[in-house]
């Protein structure tokens with residue numbers, strides 16, 4: 001997504017350069033740059049928004065199921081015991097009732113106010129409730145650090161002719177992979 005939106009790519013690179021120091025790869029060994037660490041995470045706010053928006057459009061867990069043990073009532077609906085129900089992150093995350101221009105990749109939509117106003121479970125890449133993902137804090141940490149580590153040094157361009165199609169298996173995957181050309185960033 002970053003490679004498709006040059007304005008996002010620029011903001012991401014600008015934040016990473018200002019937090020971690022600009023690319024100063026004069027000797028070809030990258031030893032002058034600071035490797036991102038946990039302490040940098042609170043400062044990498046745009047990077048976090050990029051990850052958040054990516055998981056909105058392409059939630060790795062795109063649907064979850066539950067077996068209904070007892071009759072259950074939701075508004076006017078009765079879900080009889082013995083049913084299986086599916087709750088889809090993909091469907092909710094693309095719903096225009098919650099996300100203006102839902103197909104648009106817009107990390108800036110994730111202001112504090114937007115997050116506070118968003119109804120519960122209109123964004124749930126990590127599930128929720130008693131079976132919510134125990135790895136969620138770790139996943140945010142590693143996701144932000146991986147994006148920062150890569151984007152600090154590289155610009156990524158989609159290889160020409162790369163076919164993009166979703167493969168909704170247990171997790172959501174790119175059916176034909178996602179080959180990218182990495183170009184070393186200059187300071």
Ligand code: HEM
Pocket residue numbers: 059060061064065124125126127128130131132133134135136138139
């Ligand atoms: C982007 C990364 C991740 C995503 C999108 C994700 C998503 C999810 C979701 C949606 C569930 C709930 C499934 C359900 O209720 O049916 C879940 C559960 C779980 N996740 Fe993650 N997860 C991620 C990373 C991780 C990591 C890094 C760990 C461990 C270090 C982890 C460990 C678990 C465990 C153990 C459960 C089961 C919790 C339970 O049933 O009590 N996940 N995850």
